[in-house]
Amino acid sequence: MITKKTDLNQWSGLNEAARQKLETRNYSEGDLVARMGGSGVSAGELITHEKSLTSGWIPGVEVFSRQVYQQKGRGYFSELTRLSEGKLHELGLQPQQWASALMHRESAKGFHIHPPYIPEGENPENWFQKQFLDEPVDYSLRNYDREQWDVMFFLMGRCEMLLVDERKGMPRRQMRFTIAGDSQPGPDNAAVVIPPGVAHALRSLGNEDLIMTYGTSTTFNPEWEGRIASAIESYPLPDDWQHYLQQGE
Numbered sequence: 001m002i003t004k005k006t007d008l009n010q011w012s013g014l015n016e017a018a019r020q021k022l023e024t025r026n027y028s029e030g031d032l033v034a035r036m037g038g039s040g041v042s043a044g045e046l047i048t049h050e051k052s053l054t055s056g057w058i059p060g061v062e063v064f065s066r067q068v069y070q071q072k073g074r075g076y077f078s079e080l081t082r083l084s085e086g087k088l089h090e091l092g093l094q095p096q097q098w099a100s101a102l103m104h105r106e107s108a109k110g111f112h113i114h115p116p117y118i119p120e121g122e123n124p125e126n127w128f129q130k131q132f133l134d135e136p137v138d139y140s141l142r143n144y145d146r147e148q149w150d151v152m153f154f155l156m157g158r159c160e161m162l163l164v165d166e167r168k169g170m171p172r173r174q175m176r177f178t179i180a181g182d183s184q185p186g187p188d189n190a191a192v193v194i195p196p197g198v199a200h201a202l203r204s205l206g207n208e209d210l211i212m213t214y215g216t217s218t219t220f221n222p223e224w225e226g227r228i229a230s231a232i233e234s235y236p237l238p239d240d241w242q243h244y245l246q247q248g249e
Contacts, residue, residue, distance in 0.1 A: 040160065040176035044187030058165045058173045059132035060195035062087060066153070068185040078182045078189070080153050080213065091193065092139045093149060095215025103202065103210040105157070109233055110201025113226040116167060117147040117196070125169025128197075132170070144217035147196040148224050154181040154189075157210035160203040166228075167197035183208060199228055 011019050032049055033056040035041050046053065046063045064087045068078040081088045088094065103109065118124050131141045142149075163175040180188035194200050204210035218224075237245075 036176065037174040038176070040178065042188050043177050043179045043190035046175075046177055047187075047190060056173055056175070058163055058175055058195075058198055059128075059136065059170065060193075061163060061175065061198065062091070062193035063177070063190050064193075065187070066182075066189045066191055068182045068189050070185060076182055076185060081151075081191075081215075087191070087193070088151060090139075092142070093144055093151065093193065093217060095151060095217060096145075097219045098213060098215050099220075100211070100213045103157075103204040103212075105204050105207060105209055107210075108201065108203040109230075110162070111164065111199040111228045111230060112201070113166060113199040113228055114148040114150075114196040114224045115226065117143045119143075124167070128167050128170050132195075147218070148221070149196060149217040150192075150194040150200070150214055151216075152192045152194070152212055152214040154179050154191075155211045155213060156181040156183040157208040158184060158188075158205040159210055159212070160205050161192065162201045162203075163194065164199040165197070166199050170197075178205065181208075181211065196224075 011022060014022070032041065032045065033053055036046070036053060036056050043063055044065075047065050050057070050063070066078055066080075068076050070076050083089060083094065116124075116128075118127055131138075135141060158181065159179045161175075161177055161179060165171065165173045178188060179190050179192065180186055182189065202210070236242075
């Protein structure tokens with residue numbers, strides 16, 4: 001809300017009621033960590049500034065760049081992953097199942113979450129501390145075969161992704177960023193690795209459908225498909241439609 005007299009003076013041509021309700025948008029970029037957990041950033045910004053974002057980054061989440069090769073007159077070509085090198089090789093993550101999904105423009109899904117595996121006798125807080133804070137690059141501690149890790153690639157459209165860390169004892173950090181599919185080549189072409197215990201939601205932005213392919217460290221298990229605040233997926237009918245349908249009941 002504009003409250004300074006000098007701000008209101010420049011809007012003197014409006015009626016008083018409109019002037020008192022008036023707001024202006026702040027176009028300054030602001031702190032990157034704050035934007036990552038708030039209004040959102042681009043995948044390219046995350047990749048470029050990852051080392052300076054540790055105070056807001058969710059441990060175990062990986063965002064890594066992808067190269068899309070333009071082929072003049074024909075389209076484009078891009079790799080997903082190699083088993084012998086690259087980020088998934090470094091992490092020791094070899095998906096056991098691959099799937100694809102299409103989200104129509106302006107649609108959304110989530111939040112989804114998968115249960116983290118806690119070894120018998122382990123305290124969850126201590127286990128996460130050991131895996132992701134004390135020994136973050138000792139990937140042998142990860143139980144990829146006992147919990148579902150997701151790795152997502154986007155082939156068409158533009159995705160807004162929201163992540164929330166819900167693991168016991170871990171800071172409840174949030175990450176919000178946009179990823180461009182291969183149909184929109186540039187610095188925002190990226191893939192994302194999501195650990196179990198991190199809630200994730202997706203929104204399809206722009207005028208294209210969103211097409212993605214994703215690998216999971218285990219095969220599909222419906223008992224591991226948790227949902228939080230996912231009412232957006234049910235697409236309820238408008239209130240007046242509901243009222244009309246219920247007439248005479």
